[in-house]
Amino acid sequence: MGIDFKSITDKIIVSGKNYEMPFSKGLLARSLTAAGMKPSEAYMVAKEIEKTLEDEGYESITKDELRKRVYYYLLTKNYESIAEKYLLWRRILKKHPIIILIGGASGVGTSTIAFELASRLGIPSVIGTDSIREVMRRSISKDLVPMLYESSYTAWKSLRIPSLDDNVCDKHILGFERHIEPVLVGIESLIDRSLTEGLSIIIEGTHIVPGFMKEKYTSMPNIITIILTLSSEKMHKKRFSARAKVSARPMERYLKNFEIIRKINQYIVDRAKENDVPIIENVSISQSVEKCLEIITERFNYLDKTENGENGEDDMY
Ligand SMILES: Nc1ncnc2c1ncn2[C@@H]1O[C@H](COP(=O)(O)OP(=O)(O)O)[C@@H](O)[C@H]1O
Numbered sequence: 592m593g594i595d596f597k598s599i600t601d602k603i604i605v606s607g608k609n610y611e612m613p614f615s616k617g618l619l620a621r622s623l624t625a626a627g628m629k630p631s632e633a634y635m636v637a638k639e640i641e642k643t644l645e646d647e648g649y650e651s652i653t654k655d656e657l658r659k660r661v662y663y664y665l666l667t668k669n670y671e672s673i674a675e676k677y678l679l680w681r682r683i684l685k686k687h688p689i690i691i692l693i694g695g696a697s698g699v700g701t702s703t704i705a706f707e708l709a710s711r712l713g714i715p716s717v718i719g720t721d722s723i724r725e726v727m728r729r730s731i732s733k734d735l736v737p738m739l740y741e742s743s744y745t746a747w748k749s750l751r752i753p754s755l756d757d758n759v760c761d762k763h764i765l766g767f768e769r770h771i772e773p774v775l776v777g778i779e780s781l782i783d784r785s786l787t788e789g790l791s792i793i794i795e796g797t798h799i800v801p802g803f804m805k806e807k808y809t810s811m812p813n814i815i816t817i818i819l820t821l822s823s824e825k826m827h828k829k830r831f832s833a834r835a836k837v838s839a840r841p842m843e844r845y846l847k848n849f850e851i852i853r854k855i856n857q858y859i860v861d862r863a864k865e866n867d868v869p870i871i872e873n874v875s876i877s878q879s880v881e882k883c884l885e886i887i888t889e890r891f892n893y894l895d896k897t898e899n900g901e902n903g904e905d906d907m908y
């Protein structure tokens with residue numbers, strides 16, 4: 592049996608197909624910011640919508656009706672473009688789990704951007720590929736794949752090939768490739784699980800490299816890959832010292848291997864270009880998040896059109 596919210600709160604009750612919850616200004620504000628509204632403005636709009644409903648004497652409202660109300664409220668306040676995006680996002684998220692893969696060399700900011708994006712989109716799970724690597728280490732022995740037990744930038748040390756001619760093959764990159772392969776198996780199984788459960792998820796880290804994932808995944812329109820980079824070496828170096836201040840990851844290790852990390856950064860960017868995967872210069876957090884949202888909205892538009900025809904108006908709410 593569900594919770595009897597009416598007995599514990601005066602709030603308007605919002606009901607979906609399978610659940611009920613008290614009206615949350617925070618939740619509504621989050622869907623508005625995902626559609627491009629400024630967070631401060633979004634909270635005020637959510638507050639105003641709640642007040643309008645209360646003034647009209649609502650005690651409960653269905654999610655579909657609320658969505659319709661929000662849409663028309665935005666139109667009357669001249670937020671046309673946000674109104675359209677808001678509807679598009681609600682329509683897509685209602686039908687599909689969204690899987691966002693954020694890749695980039697160590698230190699370029701994948702986990703920072705992934706967490707920001709998750710909070711803007713209301714996606715409850717963010718998994719780092721370094722955690723997946725930890726799980727894979729328990730199932731694959733060090734003797735079999737020693738590269739997996741290294742970091743992405745030290746994996747080359749475990750290669751068996753005694754003397755690699757750098758003109759034929761770059762040992763740092765070969766080590767990196769061997770390092771990410773087993774982690775990809777874990778990433779793909781996590782994606783399978785999310786698709787089966789219908790749960791949206793963000794997976795981030797240096798093991799997300801375009802061209803390495805099976806086509807089955809890259810061809811799905813609701814799986815979106817984005818690569819982050821930093822062209823400025825100076826800025827990239829600074830990120831390691833910033834991280835060291837708030838985590839137990841000493842910057843010395845990363846600075847010592849900086850040349851290799853930069854090589855990996857270039858390698859990931861090249862693979863992204865080859866595979867038409869969008870690349871974002873992660874200089875400012877807010878601008879990177881905005882760009883991610885633009886890329887995701889563009890993909891949603893495509894999904895919507897292929898499912899509902901050009902005007903995308905079936906099942907509008
Ligand atoms: N756009 C940005 N502007 C300023 N600092 C950033 C930005 N993105 C990330 N950072 C900071 O840089 C450091 C490394 O970022 P992090 O997300 O841990 O990198 P990664 O997960 O790619 O290794 C962190 O201290 C983070 O707060």
Ligand SMILES: O=C(O)[C@@H](COP(=O)(O)O)OP(=O)(O)O
Nearest residue numbers: 696697698721742743744796797
């Ligand atoms: O292997 C690597 O490049 C990093 C990946 O983590 P991020 O820096 O991407 O968070 O892990 P490490 O072994 O240094 O703990």
